[in-house]
Ligand SMILES: Nc1ncnc2c1ncn2[C@@H]1O[C@H](COP(=O)(O)OP(=O)(O)OP(=O)(O)O)[C@@H](O)[C@H]1O
C-alpha cells in the first residue's frame with residue numbers, strides 16, 4: 001500500500017507526534033480554541049497540513065472535527081487562535097473569500113442545491129464567471145461562450161463521477177450517496193488547491209466508495225491537498241498519507257495510518273468512549 | 285341580469301390598471317421570494333415610496349414628473365439598503381420581521397400630522413402631478429366596446445403599463461436564466477453551500493432586494509399616476525399579501541406567474557362581485573341571504589375559498605411544477 005509520489009514521501013521523514021512540523025505545510029493552525037458555553041469543542045494547540053498530501057482527520061463522535069472544519073473555512077469563528085493558508089492569515093476572512101483563496105470544503109450534512117439540476121449545481125462552482133455579475137447577466141452574448149466552456153468542464157467531471165446521466169435531474173432526485181458525489185464534484189469545479197471533505201464516504205455504497213477513493217487519489221496526483229474526515233478506518237488506511245486524531249477537541253496523535261492505529265491512546269479514545277457508555281456511567 | 289355588462293366589467297379589470305399594479309408588485313416579490321428566497325413582507329412599503337416619490341416632488345417642489353421617477357427609483361434603492369444592510373446577514377426570518385415593520389413605519393410617517401404639509405397626512409395627496417404623463421396620451425377619447433371599456437386616462441395607463449410589464453418581464457427572464465440567476469436560485473436553496481463555492485451571498489441578496497424593490501416602486505408609480513392621488517392607507521399590509529397571493533396563484537419562480545396571477549386575481553374579484561351584485565339587484569339572490577352592501581365583503585370570502593381550493597388541488601400555482609414543489613420538503 002505504500003505509494004511513491006511527492007505528496008506521500010514526507011510521511012517517512014516527519015515526526016509522528018501531535019503538532020509536528022511538515023516540510024511544506026499548506027495550512028498551519030495555532031492555538032485554536034472554540035467554546036460553546038462551558039464546552040470546549042475545539043482546542044488545537046498546533047497543526048500543519050502537508051501540501052499535496054491526503055490527510056485524514058479522525059476521532060470519535062463529538063471530537064470537534066466538524067467544528068474545526070467550520071473554524072478553518074470561516075463558517076465559525078474561534079474564541080482564540082490564528083491560522084493561515086498558503087501563508088495568508090485567515091482570521092476573520094468570510095467563507096466565500098476562503099473558497100476563492102483555494103480552500104474549498106464540503107459538508108457533513110450534504111448541501112446539494114435541491115431545485116437546481118445536477119448540471120446547474122456543477123456550473124455554479126466555476127469561478128470568475130462573467131455572467132454572474134448583475135450588469136452583465138442581462139446580455140447573454142457577453143457570457144455565452146464562457147458558459148459553454150464551463151459546461152464542457154462540468155461534463156467531464158460528471159462523467160468521471162458517474163453522474164452524467166443525471167445531469168438534467170434535480171439534485172433532490174439523487175440518492176444520498178449520489179449527493180455526496182455531486183457535492184465533491186461541484187467543489188472540484190472551483191479548482192481548489194485544497195479540498196476539505198467532511199465524511200465524503202458516509203452513506204455511499206461500497207462500489208461507489210471505491211470509485212470515490214480513486215477520485216480522491218486522483219486529486220493528489222494532480223497536486224491538490226486533501227483533508228478529510230472519515231469514520232471508516234479501512235478507507236482511512238487505504239488512501240491517507242497521514243492521519244490526525246482528535247478527541248475532545250484536542251489533537252492526541254498524528255502519524256502514518258499504520259502507526260496511528262496501533263497507538264494505544266487512539267484505541268482508548270475510540271474504544272474508551274464505548275466502554276464508558278457500556279459499563280460505567282461517566283468517563284473523564 | 286346584464287351579462288354583457290358583467291363581461292365588460294370583468295374583462296376590463298382583467299386587463300386593467302389594478303392588474304398592472306399587482307403584476308409589477310408581484311414581479312418584484314418573485315425576484316425576492318421566488319428566485320432568492322427572501323421573505324419580503326414589506327412590498328407595500330416600496331409601492332408607497334414609489335407613489336409618494338412621484339407625487340411629492342411634483343406637487344410640493346414643482347419638479348418635473350420625469351425627474352420624480354428617478355427620485356422614486358433612488359428612494360427605493362435607499363429603502364432596500366436600509367432594510368438589507370442590518371438583516372441580510374442574519375437568518376431569513378429577520379428580514380421578514382423588519383420588512384413588515386418598515387413598511388408600516390413608512391405608511392405611518394406618510395399619514396402622520398407632522399409631515400402633513402408635504403405628505404398630506406391621512407388624506408394623502410391629490411392633484412395634477414401626473415399631467416406631464418397624460419399630456420402625451422394620443423387616446424384621449426378612451427375605448428368603448430361591448431366587452432372592454434377604458435376611460436381616456438386609463439387607456440393610456442393600461443397601454444404604457446402593459447408595455448412596461450412586458451419589458452420588465454423580458455429582462456427578468458433573461459437575468460434569471462443567466463449565471464447570475466443561477467446564483468440567486470442557489471441562494472434560495474442553501475446559502476452556505478453557495479458561500480463554500482466562493483460567491484458573496486450577501487451582495488447577491490442585496491442586489492435581489494434592490495431589484496425587486498425598484499420594481500415594487502414602479503408599481504407604486506402606476507398606482508399614483510392612474511389615480512392621480514396617493515392615499516396612505518392603500519399601502520397597508522393587505523397590499524403586500526395580495527401581491528403574494530398573485531404570485532402564488534401564478535406559481536413562484538415562474539417568470540410569467542405575476543402577470544397571469546394578477547389577471548386571474550382581478551378577473552375573479554370583479555367577476556364574483558358583478559355576478560353577486562347582479563344577482564342581488566335582480567332578486568335572484570334573496571335579500572335575507574346577501575344584501576347589496578355585503579357584496580364587497582363576500583367577494584373576498586369567496587376569493588379566499590377559491591384560493592384554499594387552489595392550494596389544496598394545485599399547490600404549485602398555475603405555472604408551477606408539482607414535482608418541483610414537492611422537492612421543497614428536502615426529502
Ligand atoms: N453550534 C453548536 N452549539 C453548541 N455545541 C456545539 C455546536 N456545534 C458543535 N457543538 C458541540 O461541539 C462538539 C464537537 O462537535 P463536532 O460536530 O465538531 O463533532 P465531530 O467530531 O464532527 O463529530 P461527528 O463525528 O459525530 O461528526 C460536540 O460536543 C457538539 O455537541
Ligand SMILES: [Mg+2]
Nearest residue numbers: 065066067108
Ligand atoms: Mg462531524
